[in-house]
Amino acid sequence: MQMLTHVSDILIPLIIFFVIGYGLASGVRVYETFLRGAKEGLRTVIDIMPTLIGLMVAVGILRASGFFELIGELLEPVAGAVGLPSQLIPLIVVKMFSSSAATGLVLDIFKNNGPDSYAGMITSILMSCTETIFYTMSVYFLAAKVTKTRYTLAGALLATLAGTAASIILAGKLV
DSSP: OHHHHHHHHHHHHHHHHHHHHHHHHTTOOHHHHHHHHHHHHHHHHHHHHHHHHHHHHHHHHHHHHTHHHHHHHHTHHHHHHHTOOGGGHHHHHHHTTOHHHHHHHHHHHHHHHOTTSHHHHHHHHHHHHOOOHHHHHHHHHHHTTOOOOTTHHHHHHHHHHHHHHHHHHHHHHHO
């Protein structure tokens, strides 16, 4: 394990030096190109900042108001029928908007149930096989100036459903 730590300490600077060396050998003005890319990145951040702030405020309001708990209570019969603990419903909904807000819910689930519990196992798998749909769509589509999203939302929701089903199935086999 100690060797892997040392390899990663050396590998990252080596990659950086390789990229710079390759750029210089190719005749690219590396520093100017870096600055141009940094300026474009900063413009992109400024363009998407209002969207990010709006999403985070909306998730904060919904979480503080108890809306997510209400959804969990309403969908509890359906969730129980498929083997999904009802306290995970708010996690699934929040994860579609914000991964950092979902992480807060994950910590609550781990604290209340334990990471090795059935709910903890589903939570762990769920966090790795679902996406922050609305965050990703708003940020990337805004940055790429995509206006026609076509079937993106439907496909992303279907993928989240599949990831949730996979989480339930896999956690059932682990516990």
